[in-house]
Amino acid sequence: MSMYLSSIVKSGLTWIDDEEEKEFIWSEASRRLSERCGRTAMGEITRRWPCRGSEQPNEFELIIREPPLTGDSLGHKTWGSSYVLARHLPQLTSTSLARLFAESQKESRLTVLELGSGTGLLGIAAAALWKVDIVMSDLPEIMANLHHNADANRSVVESLGGSLNDGALTWGSTSKGEVDQALFGEKNQFKIVLAADPMYDDIHPVLLAGAFSEHLSFDSDSRAVVMVPLRDETTRNLLKTFRASMEAGPDVLQCIEEGTLDGQDDWGEGDDSSLISCWWGVFARTQANA
Numbered sequence: 395m396s397m398y399l400s401s402i403v404k405s406g407l408t409w410i411d412d413e414e415e416k417e418f419i420w421s422e423a424s425r426r427l428s429e430r431c432g433r434t435a436m437g438e439i440t441r442r443w444p445c446r447g448s449e450q451p452n453e454f455e456l457i458i459r460e461p462p463l464t465g466d467s468l469g470h471k472t473w474g475s476s477y478v479l480a481r482h483l484p485q486l487t488s489t490s491l492a493r494l495f496a497e498s499q500k501e502s503r504l505t506v507l508e509l510g511s512g513t514g515l516l517g518i519a520a521a522a523l524w525k526v527d528i529v530m531s532d533l534p535e536i537m538a539n540l541h542h543n544a545d546a547n548r549s550v551v552e553s554l555g556g557s558l559n560d561g562a563l564t565w566g567s568t569s570k571g572e573v574d575q576a577l578f579g580e581k582n583q584f585k586i587v588l589a590a591d592p593m594y595d596d597i598h599p600v601l602l603a604g605a606f607s608e609h610l611s612f613d614s615d616s617r618a619v620v621m622v623p624l625r626d627e628t629t630r631n632l633l634k635t636f637r638a639s640m641e642a643g644p645d646v647l648q649c650i651e652e653g654t655l656d657g658q659d660d661w662g663e664g665d666d667s668s669l670i671s672c673w674w675g676v677f678a679r680t681q682a683n684a
Contacts, residue, residue: 438462443477443515447523447554448484454522454554456547458513461539472513473591475672478657479621480519482674486619487524490651490676494585494615495524503527507584509605510592511560512536514543520588521556522547528556529577529584531563565601578609585611590621593632603639606647606677618647618677623659623670633673640677651676 410419439460446453458472487495498504504526508517511530521528532540537560544558551558561574587610592602606618618640622633640647652675659670 441472443472443480443519445480445519445523448488454550456515456518456522456550458515458518458543459539459546460513472515473623474657474659474670475591475621475623476512476516478655478672479588479590479619479674480516480523482655483520483523486676490619491586491617494617497615498526498585504585505529505583506586506588507531507609509563509565509587509589509602509609511540514540514547514560516588516590517560518544518547518551518558521551521558522554523556525555526557526586528558530558530560531574531578533564534562534572537562563605565598565605581608582611584609585613585616587618589619591623592620593622593629593636596632596635599632599636600639603636603642603647606640607645610647610679612679614679616679619674620677621655621672621674623657623672624654625659625670637675646680647677648680649675650678 441458441460443456443458444453445456460472495504504524506517506520506524506526506528508520508528508530511517511532514530517528517530520526530540530544540560544560548558559577561577562572563574563578564572567573587606589602589606593599610616610618620636622629622636624630624633637649640649652673654671654673657670657672659668
């Protein structure tokens, strides 16, 4: 297929008289060829992600824009594990997070934080599926696209009973430009904190554990929910370091439930998405720290 597409790009298409039609064919062939060379070769794309909750008879779609990937701007990519965890959210409300959601119906509405939101798929899905207030966060340079996606899906989310907010949050930083003080100036305010595929550098496990410790409420029912794709030995080691960091120091966050779910990753080269196993864990504060 790649050779066929390449031949079209190289061809003068002399049998076609209409110049606009030629340009369209060249453009489409070039785009399809880029897609088969991996995500980094593609320009801006917009994807539609179908979702359905346990209490929602009809499926709804979230529209997520992904700008071109440049340098290390990995937050502009929608990672497969975000969708895997998004689809698992309804089950969590009847299992791991059941007590927390039951109490929220009697008391105040839940506000949930997502760390490293990227394009926002997980956070936006959580707002719609859980009918909660979601605050999404990421590095300052990721925020423009994240805010765009929040706006693009706001009407759908609000029609289903949720709400969206977003702001910059750089783990380990206190600088005004890197942390939205209006949203994150108060520490330990969120009873649920989410993160999916948040680590791709050796410094991230410790920083991520610190972010959970800093923003997860001290309420005994508060929970941190994390998903990490087990792509290779590198991601397995990042997960191992992260779990050790969560249980280190005086402010212990302990994994109380875990499992794996299968998903697809379209990162890299080749024509097909690759099947990956995604580890998920639910963390709680120990009794001494709650």
